[in-house]
Amino acid sequence: MVVQEFTVDLDKPLVFQVGHLGETYQEWVHQPIVSKEGPRFFESDFWESLTRTVWWAIPVIWLPVVCWSISMSVRMGHTPPQIALMVVCGIFIWTLLEYSLHRFLFHINTKSYWGNTMHYLLHGCHHKHPMDGLRLVFPPAATAILCFPFWNLVKLFSTPTMTPALFGGGLLGYVMYDVTHYYLHHGQPTRKLPKHLKKYHLNHHFRIQNMGFGITSAMWDRVFGTFPQDAKAGEKSR
Template identity: 65%
Template sequence: MVAHKFTVDLNKPLVFQVGHLGESYQEWVHQPIVSKEGPRFFDSDFWEFLTRTAWWAIPTIWLPVVCWCISMSVRMGHTLPQTALMVAFGIFLWTFVEYVLHRFLFHIETKSYWGNTIHYLLHGCHHKHPMDGLRLVFPPAAAAILCIPKYHLNHHFRIQNKGFGITSAFWDRVFGTLPQTKAADRAR
């Protein structure tokens, strides 16, 4: 009996297909499809709706929360320098947590049906369809910043085992996962 390799049909909802790729999933998910329109994830319109977010939803939700937290710090009697230090520490902590999650959880290698399916929903879809504007997991402003130097896009299109920082390269420098520039690659 000849084993047939599973092929994903991009014209059908993807989520429950990708699990069938087994060990081939890692290779498949890291071959990006460059298109501004993302694929359909589910047959159900309800579940499909829950996977899409307009770009403005992230700042609309989080900016008021950040402003409220800062105003609460001031109302609690913290000085402006203390509040600024707490904000700076929060940014430092967030970039570290973001780096660790991206590098060690979102890049876990899977090959089981449910492992592949869950990974695709959490982060694999971002690698397969990195330009899908309705499935961003970070603020649009960060995406704009990343598109100018193309830092995080290197992680998707050039060196997928480097460049795990999303809004900052700081932790990539600390942990030695900073990708080299194309000029350095050509000089070799």
């Protein structure tokens, strides 16, 4: 008996279709469709609205939270140099979290119905439609939920007076990451560093999806051995 392979209908809401792809999902989701107009996810207008976020909402919503968090540590008596150091440490913590989430969670291999469905919502949709401008940044509602475990993580290795500034630094790192990510897809950089980052990230999308997990830098890719070989060759040729 021949089992007919499931085909996704791109003209219908996608989220509850992709799970049926089973073991072929990973191959399908890494065949990008380059279009600035993304697909519809849900039949429900309410749920659909939660999946779409304009890039400027990220700094507008979260920078005030960053300032408020840092101000808490200021009010607790820390000096400006101490605050600056804690914020920088928070940003550093975020860079490792950014890399780890992208490598170990966003690129997890799935084949079950709900595994494929959740992966598509979390990151697969970005690889399938990498130029969808309204699904490039993380929805604020989801970020708000993730702030709670991040706060508790910071609390594990810091004092009560340091936690707010470290958290604020980490959240600032996240804001920098999300707006940078949007720019790498839709901006036209002219300077050397952003041009290199854009090339590096698009290489991850269109050539080697299992390498180059850094977005704001390639630092952790170098540390953990996921720096693409062709990028190394390109550096040596310059």
